[in-house]
Amino acid sequence: MTVSVKICGLRDEASLDAVVAAGADFVGFVFFPPSPRAVTPDQAGALIARLPAAGPVPVGLFVDASDETIAAVLAAAPLRLLQLHGKETPERVAAIRARFGIPVMKALGIATEEDLRAAAAFAPVVDRFLFDAKPPPGGPLPGGNAQPFEWRLMARQAIPRPWLLAGGLTPGNVAEAIRTAGAPGVDVSSGVERSRGVKDPALIRAFVAAAKGR
Numbered sequence: 001m002t003v004s005v006k007i008c009g010l011r012d013e014a015s016l017d018a019v020v021a022a023g024a025d026f027v028g029f030v031f032f033p034p035s036p037r038a039v040t041p042d043q044a045g046a047l048i049a050r051l052p053a054a055g056p057v058p059v060g061l062f063v064d065a066s067d068e069t070i071a072a073v074l075a076a077a078p079l080r081l082l083q084l085h086g087k088e089t090p091e092r093v094a095a096i097r098a099r100f101g102i103p104v105m106k107a108l109g110i111a112t113e114e115d116l117r118a119a120a121a122f123a124p125v126v127d128r129f130l131f132d133a134k135p136p137p138g139g140p141l142p143g144g145n146a147q148p149f150e151w152r153l154m155a156r157q158a159i160p161r162p163w164l165l166a167g168g169l170t171p172g173n174v175a176e177a178i179r180t181a182g183a184p185g186v187d188v189s190s191g192v193e194r195s196r197g198v199k200d201p202a203l204i205r206a207f208v209a210a211a212k213g214r
C-alpha cells in the first residue's frame with residue numbers, strides 16, 4: 001500500500017520545490033494568523049503557481065474561519081482541499097463544502113478512543129479525516145505543536161473515509177507510526193522544520209522517503 005504524504009506549512013520556494021521533488025501527495029498552506037507558518041492569500045497563490053499539474057494537491061488550513069475569509073483566500077489561491085482544524089461542527093463543515101464546492105478534510109484531536117467516535121457525525125459531510133494530537137490546554141495553536149498521540153488508538157479502527165495521521169511525526173518515527181496506526185496517510189509540519197516555522201528541504205526529503213518506504 002502506498003502511503004499518502006502531506007507536508008504542511010510551506011512558506012518558501014525552496015521548500016516547496018523539495019516537496020514536489022520528493023513526491024509528496026499534498027502540500028499545505030496555513031491561513032491562521034497566530035501560526036508561525038501563516039501565509040497571505042497572495043503568497044500562497046504565488047507558491048501554488050509553481051506546482052506542476054501532476055504535483056501535490058494544494059491544501060488550505062483554516063481554523064474556525066468565516067465564509068468571507070475562505071472566499072478571500074480562494075480568490076488568490078486555487079486550493080483543491082480545505083483542511084478545517086478548529087471546532088467546526090458537522091453542520092459548519094457541510095455548509096463550507098456546499099458553498100465552495102471543494103473537498104473538505106476535518107481535523108479531529110485525539111487523546112482517547114472516545115474522541116474517535118466523533119468521526120461518525122462528520123463522515124457524511126467530509127471527504128477525508130485528519131487525526132492529530134489534542135493541543136496543550138491554553139496553547140495558541142490547535143495543531144502544529146509537534147505533539148504525538150497514542151498511535152495504537154487508530155489500529156483496527158474502521159474509519160469511514162480516507163485519513164491522515166498527524167502530530168509529532170518526524171523522519172525518524174514516521175515509519176513506526178504508520179505501522180502502529182495502520183495509517184493510509186500522514187501529515188507533518190514541525191518535524192520537517194529547522195526552527196519553528198522554517199522548513200528544511202533535507203528533512204522534507206527524508207520524511208517523504210521514510211513514509212513511502214524508499
Ligand SMILES: O=C(O)c1ccccc1N[C@@H]1O[C@H](COP(=O)(O)O)[C@@H](O)[C@H]1O
Nearest residue numbers: 008035143144146166167168188189190
Ligand atoms: O502548523 C500549524 O501552525 C497549525 C496551526 C493551526 C492548526 C494546525 C496546524 N498544523 C497542523 O497540525 C498538524 C500536526 O502538526 P505537527 O507535525 O505536529 O507540527 C498537522 O496536521 C498540521 O497540518
